[in-house]
Amino acid sequence: MGGEVREPAAQDEPGRPGPARGERLGSQPELLGEMKALRRQTRAARHAYWLPLVLFGLLTCASVPFYIQPVFPTGTGSFEVGRAGLALPFFGGYAGFLTQSAAYYWMAALLGGLLLTQLWYWWHARRVGLATSARACIIGTAVLTVLAIVIPPLSQVRSPAGLRWLHHLAVLWPGDLVVRGTFPFLIIAVGLLVLAWAERSVALTVIAVVYAGAALLSVLYDVGTILYWFGWNTPPGDQSLPNVLLPALVLLVAGTAAFAAQRQHRVVA
């Protein structure tokens, strides 16, 4: 047999199976190289994740006013601690961290952001000619958001007796993860991880993992304490802001870099 590479019998008509005239396969390494380049080019043209990154970064920045807390002079006034009656505790936080309007803001921001993301991918597919299946990301994140909305009220249902089993849903409460009112960041992180899978993007996977780390830190720890170690004191009332601005910064920087990279690709192409 030797090193000879044999090809199947060729047929010259383009409408029939087999290579057409002048289109016969050259060397296999060259063909494999072409396929690899074509795959890379197609994937780069299809990527459109910069917009969801920037969008959710901006939505996070827009939530900043809800995290600024009133400052009372020492020894005067009162501060409400514990919000047993909060309608959306997964989004609003506990222990007086946030107001009810913050919870409604996040409910609207998450669902609105998902709708805009879906519209963006639909528009991008029409413009470029390549569609990404972002549906899993959109539906998955929307389901998480709706669960975060409905689990608290459902788990407190005590009557009628036939619905008391719903209190078992309380096991789904994520405990300390909702205390600071930054739980929406974890929902966004899950959405980004699913989007990275749909986009088949290593870069977005790295971004999503970094963002998930920043989101977890914001959910479980006072980021202002880290700033304090570096000699930066956050003013009274603004102690929660670093917890919001850190994830927002990750999204905005990553989104801007992704936009520049995707624009560069279009210019080269």
Next chain:
Amino acid sequence: MTAVEVPQAQSSAGHPTSRIDETVHQRHRLGILTITAEAKRAEFGYLRETLGLTAGNLSRHLTVLEEAGMVQVEKGYAGRRPRTWVRITSRGREALAAELSALIELVRRHRAADGS
């Protein structure tokens, strides 16, 4: 050129060329499958521009792939403009994977033969 020693079981039926599907083993059809495998679906115009084909030529290649059940062609409108979208099927994905595997194996044998 020195002959490559191939195990008996691979020497005839196991040769990579026996796994090659002639429908796929064509540069442009391979390109169509490669592009559509990378996206949920690809638009006719994108395929035509990227592969450097005329509309008629691309249509003929798509017909061959569609008849073989490797792609699905969906026609629709974007506003008033007609759009044709191409989606790879699971059969198309399998054929592409088999073709890639055969090509890689051919290259491996070729290099082994050159090296010996």
